[in-house]
Amino acid sequence: MDLQLSPEEQAFRDELRRFFDSAVPPAIRAKVRREERTTKEELVAWQRILHARGWAVPHWPVEWGGTGWNAVQRYLFREELFAAGAPEPQIFNVNMLGPLLLAYGTPAQKQRFLPRAARLDDWWCQGFSEPGAGSDLAALKTSARREGDVFVVHGQKVWTSTARHADWIFLLVRTGQFAKKQEGISLLLADMRTPGITVRPIETIDGANEVNEVFFDDVRVPAENLVGEEHQGWSCAKYLLGHERVGIANVGLTKNRIRRIRELAARVRIGQGTLLDDRGFAERLALLEMELLALEITQLRAVTAHAGHESVPNATVLKITGSALQQRAAELLLEAGGPLAIPLQPAEPEEEIATPGWARMITPTYCYSRAATIYGGTNEVLRNVMARSALGL
Amino acid sequence: MQLQLTEDQRLLRDSLDRFLADRYGFEQRRAHQRQAAGYNREIWSAFAELGLLGLLLPAEQDGFGGSFVDAMVVMESFGRALVVEPYLPSLLLAGRCISLAGDAAQRARLLPGLIAGELVLAFAHAEPQARYDLADVETTARRQANGWVLDGRKSLVQAGASADWLVVSARTAGATRDANGISLFLVPRGAPGLVLRDYATHDGLHAADLRLDGLRLPADALLGAPAEALPLIERLVDGAIAGLVAELVGIMSALQALTLDHIRTRVQFGRPIGSNQVLQHRVVDMTMAIEQARSMAILAAIEADAPDPRRRRLAISTAKTVAGQAATQVARDAVQLHGGMGITLDHPVGHYFKRVAAIEASLGNGAHHLGLVAAGGGLANALP
Ligand SMILES: Cc1cc2nc3c(=O)[nH]c(=O)nc-3n(C[C@H](O)[C@H](O)[C@H](O)COP(=O)(O)OP(=O)(O)OC[C@H]3O[C@@H](n4cnc5c(N)ncnc54)[C@H](O)[C@@H]3O)c2cc1C
Numbered sequence: 001m002d003l004q005l006s007p008e009e010q011a012f013r014d015e016l017r018r019f020f021d022s023a024v025p026p027a028i029r030a031k032v033r034r035e036e037r038t039t040k041e042e043l044v045a046w047q048r049i050l051h052a053r054g055w056a057v058p059h060w061p062v063e064w065g066g067t068g069w070n071a072v073q074r075y076l077f078r079e080e081l082f083a084a085g086a087p088e089p090q091i092f093n094v095n096m097l098g099p100l101l102l103a104y105g106t107p108a109q110k111q112r113f114l115p116r117a118a119r120l121d122d123w124w125c126q127g128f129s130e131p132g133a134g135s136d137l138a139a140l141k142t143s144a145r146r147e148g149d150v151f152v153v154h155g156q157k158v159w160t161s162t163a164r165h166a167d168w169i170f171l172l173v174r175t176g177q178f179a180k181k182q183e184g185i186s187l188l189l190a191d192m193r194t195p196g197i198t199v200r201p202i203e204t205i206d207g208a209n210e211v212n213e214v215f216f217d218d219v220r221v222p223a224e225n226l227v228g229e230e231h232q233g234w235s236c237a238k239y240l241l242g243h244e245r246v247g248i249a250n251v252g253l254t255k256n257r258i259r260r261i262r263e264l265a266a267r268v269r270i271g272q273g274t275l276l277d278d279r280g281f282a283e284r285l286a287l288l289e290m291e292l293l294a295l296e297i298t299q300l301r302a303v304t305a306h307a308g309h310e311s312v313p314n315a316t317v318l319k320i321t322g323s324a325l326q327q328r329a330a331e332l333l334l335e336a337g338g339p340l341a342i343p344l345q346p347a348e349p350e351e352e353i354a355t356p357g358w359a360r361m362i363t364p365t366y367c368y369s370r371a372a373t374i375y376g377g378t379n380e381v382l383r384n385v386m387a388r389s390a391l392g393l
Numbered sequence: 394m395q396l397q398l399t400e401d402q403r404l405l406r407d408s409l410d411r412f413l414a415d416r417y418g419f420e421q422r423r424a425h426q427r428q429a430a431g432y433n434r435e436i437w438s439a440f441a442e443l444g445l446l447g448l449l450l451p452a453e454q455d456g457f458g459g460s461f462v463d464a465m466v467v468m469e470s471f472g473r474a475l476v477v478e479p480y481l482p483s484l485l486l487a488g489r490c491i492s493l494a495g496d497a498a499q500r501a502r503l504l505p506g507l508i509a510g511e512l513v514l515a516f517a518h519a520e521p522q523a524r525y526d527l528a529d530v531e532t533t534a535r536r537q538a539n540g541w542v543l544d545g546r547k548s549l550v551q552a553g554a555s556a557d558w559l560v561v562s563a564r565t566a567g568a569t570r571d572a573n574g575i576s577l578f579l580v581p582r583g584a585p586g587l588v589l590r591d592y593a594t595h596d597g598l599h600a601a602d603l604r605l606d607g608l609r610l611p612a613d614a615l616l617g618a619p620a621e622a623l624p625l626i627e628r629l630v631d632g633a634i635a636g637l638v639a640e641l642v643g644i645m646s647a648l649q650a651l652t653l654d655h656i657r658t659r660v661q662f663g664r665p666i667g668s669n670q671v672l673q674h675r676v677v678d679m680t681m682a683i684e685q686a687r688s689m690a691i692l693a694a695i696e697a698d699a700p701d702p703r704r705r706r707l708a709i710s711t712a713k714t715v716a717g718q719a720a721t722q723v724a725r726d727a728v729q730l731h732g733g734m735g736i737t738l739d740h741p742v743g744h745y746f747k748r749v750a751a752i753e754a755s756l757g758n759g760a761h762h763l764g765l766v767a768a769g770g771g772l773a774n775a776l777p
Pocket residue numbers: 125126127128129131133134135136158159160161162211371374375376377378379380381384659661662666669671672729730731732733734736
């Protein structure tokens with residue numbers, strides 16, 4: 001066993017570093033470092049930069065713009081991306097729609113959508129959850145009635161991230177009633193400009209409006225936009241949720257957060273020193289770093305595993321531990337901020353009297369970190385699945 | 394030993410809860426917050442009619458007397474309803490300050506208006522560099538021919554911009570973090586040389602940053618003896634912490650009620666999510682947390698005005714630490730059990746969550762107060 005990168009891997013990492021060092025626009029880097037939300041324009045601009053370098057969709061097949069990298073290289077790409085303060089590529093396009101169409105799409109669908117998705121010419125969002133169907137996704141009710149060569153969609157989605165920016169949505173709909181609720185679900189692609197679609201933003205506890213309700217009032221979707229077989233959408237959904245989710249542990253995100261904590265704590269004066277000299281605080285921070293290192297190695301064990309290897313940690317382990325550490329980091333950030341974290345809108349620099357602008361994102365980060373144990377399958381439900389499938393309980 | 398509310402205290406709680414149920418629902422609260430000041434002056438007047446604004450002020454100053462246990466009852470109810478009116482700065486900080494340190498003329502000028510709900514007061518002590526060190530005051534006050542000139546900055550002054558009068562601390566002697574040399578001054582709204590920047594805080598309240606630019610005050614603006622204000626400031630802040638701890642208890646009980654209701658009614662997988670034991674246990678754990686916090690609110694109320702400052706320090710820091718930790722856990726679990734709903738502002742649970750975070754960060758977070766107790770050798774049976 002060896003934790004060191006091989007010379008080839010090191011050379012690869014250096015190449016990544018050189019690229020990220022010069023390619024990330026400074027304004028975007030500054031935002032990512034502070035965990036401020038990037039705008040749609042910024043994310044599109046960044047995706048185009050990656051695209052020009054041939055790295056927009058590393059894990060897609062080469063013929064669709066992928067890189068042909070192995071798992072370690074893909075892992076290094078993500079780590080270096082975070083370390084450089086670069087935004088994560090738009091996950092709905094890159095990590096969801098792409099793999100979905102590659103597995104289930106018709107040749108025509110791939111041709112039409114994949115190149116545009118890779119360049120972020122189309123912005124995609126994910127319409128799965130509904131008011132009555134969260135953890136119990138198969139309880140979804142949004143219906144699609146076949147009328148000749150269109151599906152007429154009626155119903156409501158909720159928590160749809162970035163729907164306001166989206167050109168397209170991939171959504172689960174009910175096309176038939178069967179004995180099992182998992183049957184009779186289909187997956188459709190809908191143009192967000194189709195008449196009958198309305199989007200209502202939801203304000204979240206961090207003050208952002210990234211999630212939305214999406215209403216479908218007899219929306220006509222061409223039948224050619226059905227992905228996979230009619231009534232077989234559940235297998236598509238399961239494939240997506242079980243698909244190798246690169247970086248599900250979000251180690252890079254937590255590392256970035258720890259860097260923020262250090263920077264911030266170094267500015268907080270306590271007695272003769274700074275908060276970093278406070279024994280209790282320094283210990284809590286060090287403990288977090290230790291546990292994060294453990295997770296990083298766990299993740300590397302998963303990344304470097306081949307078929308037939310023993311003791312490969314599964315994605316649920318990474319998600320549960322990873323979300324807990326993300327939240328711990330956010331808690332330490334709040335602790336470091338102290339009273340400076342309380343103002344909602346610290347002054348713009350020119351108007352600043354007392355509360356520094358750099359403290360602006362502390363409380364939003366802390367609040368929003370709670371979502372990490374809710375989206376993508378709540379931690380309770382993930383534990384249920386592990387109890388059943390991994391431990392046979 | 395007596396650890397129960399008296400009949401009068403139960404009546405006070407019940408009538409206040411009735412009033413808040415009537416005037417302080419979730420949507421009504423939003424309307425109060427949308428008022429220019431960030432709260433509703435009519436509610437403030439109603440608090441006066443309920444006798445809340447004379448609490449803790451002695452009868453000889455036309456107050457209604459009352460103890461910190463009475464204040465605990467009020468703050469707990471305020472926590473349940475997430476009241477945004479500036480009770481804590483007006484009464485527990487500035488009002489008590491004037492009551493304890495003011496001369497007859499100063500008291501006569503301000504206390505009747507406070508008690509009648511005509512005035513709002515603010516307490517401007519904290520400074521951006523100070524974090525939780527109450528002795529860290531850079532703002533200066535220089536004596537001049539017939540008064541004082543103040544220069545410096547203050548931060549996070551709750552209701553600072555809407556207050557009619559502010560109590561402002563400034564250094565008349567000593568170096569930045571000296572215990573000696575801090576004095577208090579009464580400053581009217583709109584005083585020339587006072588620049589205010591009003592902003593909302595994450596918990597839906599309003600605060601202001603202040604710049605004092607050669608702010609001139611008359612001689613009679615000095616509140617209490619010069620250069621000796623720190624012990625009084627500590628006493629006032631400890632009283633305010635007792636109030637915050639009681640507020641946390643109210644918030645926690647509201648969060649538990651909301652969560653219980655949610656897991657009983659939210660159906661997933663064909664049955665209420667509350668039929669899953671893992672969720673039941675989380676809500677049961679809230680009961681443990683609430684009982685711990687309630688005991689801390691009682692301790693804080695009993696010791697908030699203890700004559701021995703060391704005893705008061707241990708009690709108040711213990712209460713802030715333990716209750717803060719308990720409330721934080723309850724708030725996180727409440728959000729988690731609400732699923733996506735928990736992270737929106739369309740639902741009350743997120744608002745409670747943010748208030749808990751702000752209380753935790755206010756007047757010393759858990760780490761700070763834990764540090765104070767540990768540095769003093771722990772509790773070592775000093776309490777009760
Ligand atoms: C920030 C954010 C972004 C999101 N983005 C998207 C998106 O883009 N597209 C999309 O389709 N969805 C999205 N979601 C929705 C997300 O997938 C759901 O919130 C999630 O599946 C949980 O569903 P729910 O919110 O309805 O909670 P519920 O399912 O109602 O769960 C409430 C609570 O009950 C618990 N619970 C439920 N069932 C069980 C059980 N059997 N045993 C034990 N505990 C249980 C849960 O763990 C949770 O604590 C997003 C959510 C968030 C918070």
